[in-house]
Amino acid sequence: MLNMSEKPTIIFDMDGTLLDLAYDDQIWNHLLPERYSQIHQCSLEQSKSTLAEFYQEHNHTLKWYSSSFWTSKIGVDVLALQIEFQHKVALRDGCLELLDYLKENRYPCWLATNADLAGLKFKLEITGLAQYFDVIVSSESFGHSKEFPEFWQKLNTQHPFNADQVFFVDDTEKVLQGAQNYGIQNLVTIQQPSSMGNIRQHSAHPMLNRLTDLIPLIEQIEGNKKYA
Numbered sequence: 152m153l154n155m156s157e158k159p160t161i162i163f164d165m166d167g168t169l170l171d172l173a174y175d176d177q178i179w180n181h182l183l184p185e186r187y188s189q190i191h192q193c194s195l196e197q198s199k200s201t202l203a204e205f206y207q208e209h210n211h212t213l214k215w216y217s218s219s220f221w222t223s224k225i226g227v228d229v230l231a232l233q234i235e236f237q238h239k240v241a242l243r244d245g246c247l248e249l250l251d252y253l254k255e256n257r258y259p260c261w262l263a264t265n266a267d268l269a270g271l272k273f274k275l276e277i278t279g280l281a282q283y284f285d286v287i288v289s290s291e292s293f294g295h296s297k298e299f300p301e302f303w304q305k306l307n308t309q310h311p312f313n314a315d316q317v318f319f320v321d322d323t324e325k326v327l328q329g330a331q332n333y334g335i336q337n338l339v340t341i342q343q344p345s346s347m348g349n350i351r352q353h354s355a356h357p358m359l360n361r362l363t364d365l366i367p368l369i370e371q372i373e374g375n376k377k378y379a
Contacts, residue, residue, distance in 0.1 A: 157316070158256070158257060158258045158259065159316045159317055159318055159337070160258070160259040160261060160316070161259070161260050161317070161320070161365075162260075162262075162263050162312075162317055162320070163260065163261070163262055163263070163284075163320050164262075164263065164264060164265075164297075164321035164322060165271070165274065166266060166274075166322075167321075167341060168243070168322050169243060169246050169250075169280065169362070170240060170241065170242060170243060171240075171242070171346050172322065172344040172348065173239075173241070173345045173346045173347040173348070174236075174240045174241060176348065177236070177347075178236065179202075182236060183202065183227065183229065183232060184198040184202055186232060187202060187225055187227055190226060190227055202225070211296065211298050211325060212296065213291065215265075215296075216265045216267050216270075216296065218270055219267070219269070230269050230270065233270060240274060240277055240278065241346075243341075243346075244361050245362035245363035246362050248363050249366065250280070253283070259285050259286075260283055260285060261286040261287070261310070262280070262284045262287045262288070263286075263290075264288070264290070265289075265290045265296050265297055266289060267289060268289045268292065271289050286310050288309075290302055293306070297321070297329055298325050298328075299329055300332060302329070303329070303333040303335070314333060315334075315336055317337065318338075318339060318369060319335050319337065319339070320340070320341070321338075321341075322340060322344035324340070324354070324355075327340060337372065338357075339356055340357070340358050341358065342359060343360070
């Protein structure tokens with residue numbers, strides 16, 4: 152068991168949490184349908200309809216997050232498309248300020264993403280975020296997405312943590328539910344994962360507007376623990 156005096160490990164999701172989800176929305180809901188329409192010589196409406204059916208079929212599975220799967224499935228080089236528009240990848244508001252604070256105060260920081268290894272690699276390269284993390288994992292390496300307890304079991308086996316003493320920040324409710332089912336208690340979500348999307352009004356978990364809103368939350372919980 153971890154010593155209660157140790158700082159808690161902070162586990163972050165990537166897309167929609169540290170990075171603005173507007174990039175992924177643009178890729179999957181606009182640019183990919185356009186490219187599919189061009190390659191398969193169908194109308195944009197037909198393209199969107201076909202892709203929507205595929206998305207629904209594979210949502211929240213490892214295939215959903217795999218660029219190689221989608222390339223094979225739809226005949227469009229999905230990774231190449233993402234890299235082509237990599238200039239649209241953007242950090243969320245307060246991202247570097249939060250990570251700098253955590254690094255300066257020696258909080259262990261981990262990155263746990265459902266992004267496949269190829270997508271993770273190129274996003275880390277263009278954002279420079281890798282330097283902030285002690286552990287970086289893709290669900291592709293574990294064979295299970297974060298929605299399922301097997302992911303957390305394998306993470307804990309490879310990189311031991313106490314579920315009572317970590318914070319996990321993610322923008323997806325189903326992922327947070329999976330973490331909660333595993334036993335992680337300090338769960339935090341994002342109020343507006345995409346700068347082009349809706350602002351969430353309700354959640355079962357504390358919601359961050361700017362990422363730096365996590366700092367007082369951590370300090371409050373740690374203070375309560377100290378004087379409990």
